[in-house]
Amino acid sequence: MKTKLFFWLVLLTACGDDNLPKYTLLDRFRVLALEADTPEVSPGATVTITPYLSDPGGSGRSISYSVESCVDLGVNLGATPTCDGNPSRVVVVMGGTQAAPGTAPHYTGTTGTIGIAVPSSAVIFTDPRTGGVRTTNEQYNGVNYLMIYRATAGSETVSAFKRIVVSSRTTKNANPSLTEIQFNGVTAASAAAPAAPNKVRLDASVGGGSTEIYSYRDSDGVLANRSEELLVSWFVTQGSLLRSRTDAGESNEYTPSDAPLSATTTFVAVLRDDRGGTSVRTITK
Numbered sequence: 001m002k003t004k005l006f007f008w009l010v011l012l013t014a015c016g017d018d019n020l021p022k023y024t025l026l027d028r029f030r031v032l033a034l035e036a037d038t039p040e041v042s043p044g045a046t047v048t049i050t051p052y053l054s055d056p057g058g059s060g061r062s063i064s065y066s067v068e069s070c071v072d073l074g075v076n077l078g079a080t081p082t083c084d085g086n087p088s089r090v091v092v093v094m095g096g097t098q099a100a101p102g103t104a105p106h107y108t109g110t111t112g113t114i115g116i117a118v119p120s121s122a123v124i125f126t127d128p129r130t131g132g133v134r135t136t137n138e139q140y141n142g143v144n145y146l147m148i149y150r151a152t153a154g155s156e157t158v159s160a161f162k163r164i165v166v167s168s169r170t171t172k173n174a175n176p177s178l179t180e181i182q183f184n185g186v187t188a189a190s191a192a193a194p195a196a197p198n199k200v201r202l203d204a205s206v207g208g209g210s211t212e213i214y215s216y217r218d219s220d221g222v223l224a225n226r227s228e229e230l231l232v233s234w235f236v237t238q239g240s241l242l243r244s245r246t247d248a249g250e251s252n253e254y255t256p257s258d259a260p261l262s263a264t265t266t267f268v269a270v271l272r273d274d275r276g277g278t279s280v281r282t283i284t285k
Contacts, residue, residue, distance in 0.1 A: 024234055024241045026054045026108060029153050032235060032268060032280070034162035039276040040142065040173035043121035047164050052270075052280050054108040055153055056237060065151040067092040069116050071124060072144035072163060081161040083148050088123060092116060092147075108237065108266045108282060116147050116164065124166050137217040142167035163276050173214065176230055176248075177207025178271040178279035188267065193285035194239070194256045202241075202252040204232045204269040204281070211248070212273070228273040235268040 033052040041047060053063065069090045070083035083089040093114065118124065124143055125134045134143065142165040150159040165173065182203040183191040194200040212228050230248035234241050238260050242253035248271070256265070266284045 024236060024244045026056050026235050026237045026266070026268070028056065029058065029151075029156040029158055030054045031149065031151065031158050031160040032108070032233075033270045033278055034147065034149060034160055035175070035278045035280055036162060036164055036276065037175075038172065039175060039278070040165040040167060040169070041118055042168070042172075043118060043124050043166055045118045045166075047116045047118060049114045049116055049147060049149075049162060050110050051112075051114070051149060051151070051160075052109065052268075052282075053111055053151065054235070054237075054268075056107070058107060058153055060107065061153055062097055063111055063151050063153045064095065064097050065149065066094050066096065067114055067116075067150075068148045070146050070148075071119070071128065072146045073128060075144065075146065075161075075163065081146060081148065083146060087128070088119065090117075108235075108268060114147075114149075116145075118145055118164060118166055136168075137219070137221055139168040140217045142169070165276050169215070171214070173212065173228075173273070173275045173277055175277040176210035176228075176271050176273050176279050178210075178232075178269060178281045179205045179207050181205070181267055181269050181281050181283050188283040188285065191285070194254060194265070196256040196258045198256070200254045200256070202234065202254050202267070202269075204246070204248070204271060206230065206248045206271060210271070210273070210279075214275070228275060228277075230271060230273050233270040233272070235270075237266045238262060239265060 032054055035050045037048040068083040069092055070086040071088040073079055075081045125139050127134045144163040145166050147162040181188040183200050211230055213225050215223050215225055218224055232246045234252055239257045240255045246252050264284050268282045271279045
């Protein structure tokens, strides 16, 4: 339970308090999520990462970026998420450029994909503390492989990291399913654009099977089962949200701006499980 508790503490610290609207408001260049096509893999696999960025004032400017990867030396124990000085560090991309993502003044979305090559078992399953092979328990429960992503647009630079779980488990974790965003119980794509003074109930529709039951080995090597925990992070380009995060199945509330800066509003929901799985949905109304 310590690892799971730390995961949520890190996420909550990064997200901020529910009473801080600046976290949910997309008013600056930001990385909203790094989505892996396969959040848990075997050694030697290749993982495709999709960054979700928001560049509200960019007007379609290009984005430069760099990517590094390395074996995690203890982020879940409080270590800084970095590959600096890590002997397993790999420079994946240096000085890359993403094409202009669009001309909308509040662009929010993807900017292409990045391939991460996970090391072989000889590297990922070597214990950096001893130089020996990691225990059977560690290999089964999984070792984190880090991706460090840095992006620059104009004078603004942002960074984020993604943990890819590498394990010997036969059944791997899959991304949870976020099928749609709803306005007052209606699919957002079909609903009218929210307008002041009417508040709107927001729901993230989570697909069946998203909360996976998975096996792990305890300290004695005995197999047991755990259930994932899911959390939704919310963002919006104008107006305000009652909560920055909700549990899966819990509603949020949106209050439209009395004096909107734009004719359209973009809503983003990021669904995460506590094992690295991610699913993102955006809707502009």
